[in-house]
Amino acid sequence: MATKGLIQREKKRQKLERKYHLIRRSLKKQICEVPSLSDKWKIHGKLQSSPRNSAPTRLRRRCFSTGRPRANYRDFGLSRHILPEMVHACLFPGATRSSW
Known part of the structure; x- marks a missing residue:
C-alpha cells in the first residue's frame, strides 16, 4: 500500500x-x-x-483501492493484485476468472 x-x-x-x-x-x-x-x-x-x-x-495513474503506482489496468483503475480478488468476489459482472 x-x-x-x-x-x-x-x-x-x-x-x-x-x-x-x-x-x-x-x-x-x-x-x-x-x-x-x-x-x-x-x-x-x-x-x-x-x-x-x-x-x-x-x-501517475494509481490503483483506487491500494494506491499502487504500477501494473494498473486503465479500464478498471485497479492494480493487477486487486483485480482478480474483485473478480473472484463477483464485483465485476461479466468478468470471469481464467482457469486452464
Whole structure:
C-alpha cells in the first residue's frame, strides 16, 4: 500500500494539472502559430514559468483501492493484485476468472 503522503502529492499534481491545462494548451498553440523565433522563445519562457507539477506527464495513474503506482489496468483503475480478488468476489459482472 502506498503511503498517504505519496497519494496526497499525486492529488496535488492532478489539481495543478487541471488548473493550468488551458493555459498550457493556449501557449503551445501560440508557439505553433508565431513565425518569428524570438517570439517563440518568449512564449516558451512563459510556458517554462508555470509550475513543473502542472505538466500532464508528471501524473501517475494509481490503483483506487491500494494506491499502487504500477501494473494498473486503465479500464478498471485497479492494480493487477486487486483485480482478480474483485473478480473472484463477483464485483465485476461479466468478468470471469481464467482457469486452464
